Amino acid sequence: MSRWIPAATLAFALPACGLANVDTSPRPAARPAVLAQPQTGNFDAWRSGFATRALAAGITQATLDRSLPVMQLLPETVALDRRQSEFGARIWDYMDSTVSPARISQGQSALRRHANILTRIESRYGVPPEILVAIWGIESSYGANRGGTQTLATLATLAKDGRRGEFFEAQLLDALRIVQAGDISPQAMIGSWAGAFGHMQFMPSSFLTYAVDFTGNGRRDVWADDPSDALASAANYLARRGWTRGQPWAREVVLPDGFDLRLTGQAQAVSAWTNAGVRAAAGAQLQSGQARLVLPGGARGPAFLTYGNYDVLKEYNLSDAYVLAVGHLSDRLRGDGGLRGSWPRGDRALTQDERRALQRRLNALGHDTGGVDGRIGPATIAAVQAWQKTQGLAPDGYVNADLLRQLLP
Incomplete structure (x- = not known):
């Protein structure tokens, strides 16, 4: 959450720069390395200047003394930051990979294994276990892929040599504030190559705003093998961004013959949609309220009526493809079947x-x-x-x- 999509471009996605974007590309575990001496010297000069700015921003000298040695230049991160995808992923390819049989099975096991903590989290924040576990599965494969790069090194590298230096320097300052608060040591702050960390892949700014100590041990530990704090922090994020308890994220629907596709993207009362002949797929019930019609695969693909909670999930990640994957995975974890509509799989991805x-x-x-x-x-x-x-x-x-x-x- 609160992050940037570095290279992957989805065919049905929102812009790559936003407060809640997620890296939807694979997360290589780039390890710290040292470049040739001239480039390293330039980095050392930048790091020295950053230390001065950090002190002015309220970071203590003690925190810097502990953290600066971890801030090494990562050439792999620079290369990944500058790499651009030639082809945009088709939404059904993304959905196939994120809502796979293995991920569904593992997610259902995770639901059973963490049922008690998930029930407590839902009671406090109103976010269903299936939604949280779906995000968890897509973000880090239920904690199995939390990243292997030292976050301070990643953020320092991207602040110095990335395409969004100002953004990443602000994230680096927030990461130092996390260290200074005692939530984690500089060495133990490990995450993805793009700067996100933990089970739910928070960026530092989101951690400072939304992370919670759900276990009551005095630390907001989203890195621990125990995912309780991470799951509760994600629920807190969604709740504070407007999650409505008991409301679905979306429902797949079937459009009648001759339906007026000019209504695509519009929001209106569900009663108005049903009066226009829109019906829930597979005989499910449509909940009352306002809903927007979304056709992610065009007129030939599946159709969805999306509720307000769909837009809340977009606060977590601005990509519609990501939100559809999270929502559909959550439905599958609950025991629902696959989509009734068919994707136009014959369409190729545009370069x-x-x-x-x-x-x-x-x-x-x-x-x-x-x-x-x-x-x-x-x-x-x-x-x-x-x-x-x-x-x-x-x-x-x-x-x-x-x-x-x-x-x-």
Whole structure:
């Protein structure tokens, strides 16, 4: 949570820079290493200047004395930060990998193993065990892949040589505040190569705001083998961001023949959707309230009515693909079956150059995509829908090779 997607670009995702983005790419365990002497010297000079700024920001000399030796330059992290994916992952490929049979089975075991603590967490924060365990499974494979890199080294490297130095320097200062508070030692603060740590992969700023000492041992220990503090901290995050107790995240639905796809992306009362012929898939009941229609695979893919808790999950991670994976995994952990709708698996992933060409063309036609970055985010989806409406096409906002051929002159 509260993090950045370094390289992976999902075909149905929001922008990569946001308060709650998660690294959805594989997390290599980059280890500390030292570069050639000239580059290391530059890093040493940066680290010395950072120490001065840290003191001015309230970090004590004692904390710096303990932490500065851990701040080594990680060339692997620099390389990973600069690497860009040529192809955007298709949402069904992402869903297949994140909601796999093995992850479902392991998650159900985790639910049984931690039933007591999860029940207590739900009682306090109102977040269902299945949601927390689904996030846990996707973030760290239920704690098996919490990362193997020293976080202070990662953040120092990205502050010095990353593409978002100011952001990561602020995260590094927050990491030092965590050390200074006594939650963990500099050496024991271990996480992913992109700076997130623990079972639920918090960034330091999110830890300071939302982490809780649920076990009552005096430390907010999201790194321990015992996941209690980490699970409760994630529940606290969701609760404080507006989670509604007892409300579903979404329901898969079936659209009637001739449905007006101009309603895609709009929110209205569930009664209005049912009056328009929308029905829950597999005979399930739709809960009353406001819901928004989402078609992540376009008109040919599964359809969802998403409730307010869907948007809360997007506070945890701004990628719609991630939220759909968490939600669907939580349903499977509860015992529900697979999706009724079928993905358009014949569609290929667009290259980064093709995605940029699509954005440039939409902008030239007067439909603002919010930039030309190759990421199919909300602004690009809205621009696609606006263009589709001008052409009399189904405005589902779905991007594929057919759309690209129609757009390009």
